[in-house]
Amino acid sequence: MHATLADVIADTAQNSIEAGAGKVSVSLVEDGKTVSVEIADNGKGMPPEIVKRAFDPFYTEPGKHDKRKVGLGLPILKQLCDATDGGVSLESEQGKGTVLRYHFAAGHLDLPPMGDIANMLLTLFNYPGDFDLVFRHAKGAEEYEISRSELADAVGGLDSVEGLSLAKEFLVSQEESLVA
Secondary structure, eight states: SSSSSSHHHHHHHHHHHHHSSEEEEEEEEEOOEEEEEEEOOSSSOOHHHHHHTTTTOOOOOOOOTOOOOOHHHHHHHHHHHHTTTTTEEEEETTTEEEEEEEEEEEETTTTTOOOHHHHHHHHHHSSSSSOOEEEEEETEEEEEEEHHHHHHHHOOOOOSSHHHHHHHHHHHHHHHHOOO
8 A cells, every 4th residue: 555645646646658759747735625636638548348347346457567466556546545435436448548536535534644755756856758648636626747858858857866866956946835
């Protein structure tokens, strides 16, 4: 089980990156009543028969994981959504991409804490591959949006200690601006 919602978001967004998406969009919206996440990609997508089985804990897409015969990410997500008066939906079209939406009741006792969104983003932005990831976080009337490519350009790249440090500082400042 994931310790924080940031872990859940990272896990589900990583699926899009691993699906060969060139563009991944992650939206996190906190409106006081619900915490909603939408992850959309232009990756390889899934045929209908795989979409139907995606929440089955004893199934994983053939060829996705070399050493595992089960895939627990989406079944655990569904369990968390159910346990927190939330919900989850998955839409996918082979060759076009996937959209995963999930939400939780914000004040639910069993909802994990938000966790470190800035670190989660830095980890996703540094995932290997040729992709862009756009992240939007809205909390009440405040929000920000940043893309992997924009951030890398602004800090001179995400492949140096200096660039990573500047990126982390920026992401932390954006998250702090939502709390104020």
